Amino acid sequence: MSLHIVVCVKSTPTTVNVSIDGTAGKIKTAGLSYAMNPFDEYAVEEAIRIKEKNPGAIVTALSLGPEHTEGTLREAVARGADKAVWLSIPECDTHNSYGTSHALAMALKKIHAENAVHLVLFGKNASDGNAGVTAAQIAGWLNWPAAISVKKIDSLNETETVVWRAVENGVDVLKLKLPACVGTIKEINDPRLPSLKGKMASKKAVIPKWTAQDIGLKAEDFSSTLEPLKIENFSAPPPRPAGLKIEGASAAEKAKKLVDILIERKLI
Amino acid sequence: MENQILAVCLPQQGVLPSSAFEVLSAAKNLANQSQGKVFAAVLGEKAQELAKGLTVSGVEKIFAAQHPKLTHNNDEIYAQALSKIIEGKKFGAILFPGTIFGKSLAALMSARLKAGLGVDITEIGMDGGKIQARRAAYSGNALATLSTTQETSFFIVLPMVFPQAEKTGNAAEIVPVPFEPAETKMEYVSFQPEASSEIDLGTAERIVSGGRGLGNAEGFKVIRELAETVKAAVGASRAAVDAGWIPYSHQVGLTGKTVHPKLYVACGISGQIQHLAGMSSSGTIVALNTDPECPMMKTASLSVTNDIYELIPLIVAEIKKRRGG
Numbered sequence: 001m002s003l004h005i006v007v008c009v010k011s012t013p014t015t016v017n018v019s020i021d022g023t024a025g026k027i028k029t030a031g032l033s034y035a036m037n038p039f040d041e042y043a044v045e046e047a048i049r050i051k052e053k054n055p056g057a058i059v060t061a062l063s064l065g066p067e068h069t070e071g072t073l074r075e076a077v078a079r080g081a082d083k084a085v086w087l088s089i090p091e092c093d094t095h096n097s098y099g100t101s102h103a104l105a106m107a108l109k110k111i112h113a114e115n116a117v118h119l120v121l122f123g124k125n126a127s128d129g130n131a132g133v134t135a136a137q138i139a140g141w142l143n144w145p146a147a148i149s150v151k152k153i154d155s156l157n158e159t160e161t162v163v164w165r166a167v168e169n170g171v172d173v174l175k176l177k178l179p180a181c182v183g184t185i186k187e188i189n190d191p192r193l194p195s196l197k198g199k200m201a202s203k204k205a206v207i208p209k210w211t212a213q214d215i216g217l218k219a220e221d222f223s224s225t226l227e228p229l230k231i232e233n234f235s236a237p238p239p240r241p242a243g244l245k246i247e248g249a250s251a252a253e254k255a256k257k258l259v260d261i262l263i264e265r266k267l268i
Numbered sequence: 269m270e271n272q273i274l275a276v277c278l279p280q281q282g283v284l285p286s287s288a289f290e291v292l293s294a295a296k297n298l299a300n301q302s303q304g305k306v307f308a309a310v311l312g313e314k315a316q317e318l319a320k321g322l323t324v325s326g327v328e329k330i331f332a333a334q335h336p337k338l339t340h341n342n343d344e345i346y347a348q349a350l351s352k353i354i355e356g357k358k359f360g361a362i363l364f365p366g367t368i369f370g371k372s373l374a375a376l377m378s379a380r381l382k383a384g385l386g387v388d389i390t391e392i393g394m395d396g397g398k399i400q401a402r403r404a405a406y407s408g409n410a411l412a413t414l415s416t417t418q419e420t421s422f423f424i425v426l427p428m429v430f431p432q433a434e435k436t437g438n439a440a441e442i443v444p445v446p447f448e449p450a451e452t453k454m455e456y457v458s459f460q461p462e463a464s465s466e467i468d469l470g471t472a473e474r475i476v477s478g479g480r481g482l483g484n485a486e487g488f489k490v491i492r493e494l495a496e497t498v499k500a501a502v503g504a505s506r507a508a509v510d511a512g513w514i515p516y517s518h519q520v521g522l523t524g525k526t527v528h529p530k531l532y533v534a535c536g537i538s539g540q541i542q543h544l545a546g547m548s549s550s551g552t553i554v555a556l557n558t559d560p561e562c563p564m565m566k567t568a569s570l571s572v573t574n575d576i577y578e579l580i581p582l583i584v585a586e587i588k589k590r591r592g593g
Contacts, residue, residue, distance in 0.1 A: 016407040016522065016545055027410060038523060097375075098384045105379075127522070130405055131387040133375035133424075136343075140379025145344060145453040148375075149368045162457065165341075166517070167368045168468045169280060170461040172341050177453040186523055187516050228418035229384025232400075234410045240548070245560075246572045254572050255582035258554070261570060263590065267531045267552055268474070268498045 002056035003158060006111060007047040007081065007121045008104060008138075009040040009063045011072035012128045025233025034068035036075045039123030043184050045191035047121050048080035050156060058082050060111060064104055066093055070207060078194035078202035085111065086209045091222050097131050099226035104134070105141035106215040112179065118158060122183040124149070135183035145176045148183035271304040274359040276350065277322065278370055279312040281459075282339075284322070286471060287365035287425075289432035292324050294392055294425045295363050296433060299326070301394040304360065307331065308440070309353045311346055313339040316442060325437025333445045340459060341369045344452035347377050352447050354381070359420055361392075361399055366426045367470075378422040386414045388426040407522055407545030427471050428528050462517075467501035469520065474531040475550075477503030477520055478513075479543075481536020481557060481576060485513035490580045491535055497584050503527065503547075505537045521546035535576050539564025556580065 013032040021028050036044075044061070051057040061076035063069045064087040073084035087107050092100045111117060125132030132148065139146030151171070152164035163182055165172040176182075194202070212218075246261070248254040262268045275295040277288035295306045308330045310319045315334035322330055333349040350373070354362070364374035366388055378385040386392075391402040398415045401423060405412050462468075469475060476495040478488055488502070495502045503520040504513070520527055522542040532550035537543060539555070539562055547553070548567060555568035556576050565571045572579060 013406075015541075016409055017541055018406050018409050020410055025413075027406070096384075097387065098378060101375075101379060128406055130407060130526075133371060133378075133385065133387050136372045136375035137379045137385070140376040143380070146372065146376060147343075147454075148372050165368065167341065168285075168470055170459055172369075172459060173457040174342075175455040175457055180453070224382070225384075229386060229414060229416040229421050232413045232415050234405070234412050237404070237408060237411050237549075240553075240567060240569070243553075243566070243568045244570050246570060251574050251578045252582050252586075254574055255579060255586045258570065258572055259583060259586040259590065262531070262554075265552065268587065 002058065003050065003054050003119070003156070004058050004060065004115050004117050005047045005050055005119050005121060006060045006062055006108065006117050007040070007043050007076065008134070009044065009061055009072055009076055009123070010037045010126045011035065011063060011065050011069040012037040012126050016127055020234050020236045022236065025235065027234055034071065036072040037123055037126050039125060039127065039186070041123070041191040042186055042188055043121040043123045044076050044079045044081065045189045046153065046184055049189060050119070050153070051080065058115070060085060062104065062107060062111065063087065064089065064092055064100055064107070066090070073207050074202045074205060075194070077205045078198040080198055084205060084207045086207050087215070088209050089212045089217070091212070091226060094226065094231065096226055096230055097129065097133050097137055098229060099222070101134050101137035102141055102221065102225045103212070103215070103217060105138045106217055107210060108138065108142060110215050118178045119156070119161065120179065120181045122181065124183060124185050132183065135181045139181040144179050144181055146181040147174055147176060150182050150184050151187040153182065153188070271302060272357070272359045273299050273304050273306050274354070274362045275306060275308045276362060276364045276370070277308055277310045277318070278365055278367065278373070279318060280367070282312070282314060284310070284318055286432055287367055287370065287427050289324070290427060290430040291363050291365050291425045292327070292433035293430045294389070296326055297430070298361060298392050298394070298399065302360070307359070309333070309350060311338050311349050316444060319442045320439050323435045323437050323439045324433040327437070327440040330440050330442045331445050332442055333447045335447055335449060337449045340456040342452065342454055342456045343369070343372050343376055344454045345449045346373050347380065348449055349447045350377065351381070353445050361421050361423060363423050363425055366424045371424055374422050374424050381420070383420045383422050384416060384418055386416070386421065386423040389423050390426050390429045392423060404549065407526070408549050426528070428473070467499070469501045469503055469518065469525050469527055472501035472527070472529050474498055474500035475503045475520070475527055475529045476500045476533045476535065477505065477537060478508055478535050479505035479537030480507035480511070481538070482508065482513070487536070488514050490577065494533065494580050494584055497587050498531070500531070500533070505543050534564050534568070535580065537564050538562040539567055
């Protein structure tokens with residue numbers, strides 16, 4: 001048996017500078033272009049590094065989303081993933097981590113049944129939703145252990161691994177029994193660009209498209225996981241009030257004026 | 269929804285951090301609007317002692333799960349203990365702190381207990397009989413309004429947004445919750461404290477950040493001096509981190525940390541969209557830069573155009589003078 005790493009990626013808008021349709025309460029998606037969520041590049045790179053250190057290891061990229069998702073999966077193949085699976089469930093395109101994590105967990109169950117999975121890697125968070133909970137939520141559905149905010153993975157074998165979780169005031173060193181879900185952060189590695197060979201493979205890759213039915217999701221699953229807590233609408237954030245320019249004849253005068261205001265507003 | 273609200277208070281290195289009191293304050297907000305009752309859950313190796321110090325008014329009962337195995341952040345053991353606290357009770361909302369561990373625990377338990385999860389909420393209240401919460405998406409460029417109709421919902425409370433509940437009341441009745449950990453798939457190996465004694469960016473009330481405009485690594489000496497003077501954490505732009513002037517753990521922005529302190533002082537940071545994405549929700553933004561036209565100076569609440577190496581020591585000296593030396 002050799003290691004099987006799954007890396008979950010998301011296709012997100014290439015900018016976070018989105019505008020809002022206030023009447024509809026929706027993000028204006030017209031004209032947005034999509035690419036692999038930048039944080040996922042670290043997860044893909046980590047999967048490839050594990051593969052390079054463990055001959056025979058297989059990397060499968062998995063992504064849930066609409067049409068543009070296929071491009072992101074091809075990017076994962078270009079970066080070195082052996083296989084890719086596209087999960088297409090329109091009901092899930094709603095920024096609901098609880099519902100999407102359930103769908104991804106069901107897809108992982110199917111992948112795991114076909115070829116036992118050891119480690120599932122994730123980026124820190126998606127650049128659109130910004131939640132950063134999917135790794136731990138999927139682990140919850142599968143009853144696997146999870147660690148998010150991981151900056152180092154070591155001592156990986158087919159039954160366990162050690163992860164270094166960066167928390168507010170230090171690092172938790174944790175040993176996880178496999179299979180496990182691991183959310184990475186930027187410190188974990190320095191992603192490389194796709195190789196020419198990778199790009200060729202990506203063009204030729206046949207990416208299967210799985211539907212809700214393929215992973216055993218039923219209509220009642222949607223009503224129980226997607227409906228109960230949902231996004232009612234999006235609105236634009238209130239604009240910041242106009243700023244105050246602090247001027248003065250000398251730097252000392254400007255410093256004094258600034259300190260006056262900071263003290264007056266009880267900021268220092 | 270059920271009218272009972274549970275605030276989950278998680279210790280860090282044996283003490284309850286500010287995030288625990290922010291969660292209590294968010295829970296009280298919701299209770300005020302729903303005529304509900306607030307309960308607290310305290311977990312840890314010294315949970316009962318911590319519970320005694322939780323003298324926040326308006327808390328009905330404090331459930332305390334105490335066990336030596338709760339000394340460290342083992343998600344699996346904490347999940348078992350918290351499940352034990354929740355077992356047989358009905359909470360309409362369970363609120364967690366938005367720390368890394370709080371987030372991880374909330375996410376794991378939301379799937380296990382089949383409850384939807386609102387992440388990094390900045391507001392919570394009632395609207396038409398439903399719990400409604402708000403959170404930022406697209407790095408603060410959009411606000412999402414969430415609503416829930418389920419019996420129990422989980423929420424992660426974004427740090428530094430809600431005020432800390434004040435310790436002015438009497439300690440509520442403490443209910444010890446006996447708990448014996450079962451075997452887990454996670455083993456806590458060790459804790460490695462941050463080498464420096466610096467203030468954590470994510471929960472800092474004040475942040476002083478440096479960028480490309482510093483010109484070199486030495487510039488962070490000046491930044492640190494200002495930060496120490498105003499008791500601030502030290503932040504940096506990606507340009508400063510990529511130049512190797514300061515470690516990545518200080519990076520603020522799209523690919524670094526998202527912060528929302530009461531005061532953010534940007535020194536020599538031009539304010540590229542990626543950096544603004546990580547800090548534009550800060551309370552007061554002060555920009556110090558030589559270029560009055562750069563985006564950070566336009567975003568700032570207070571801006572000063574000047575050479576920063578001349579200006580910052582003068583600011584430090586002025587503050588020290590006001591404090592009487």
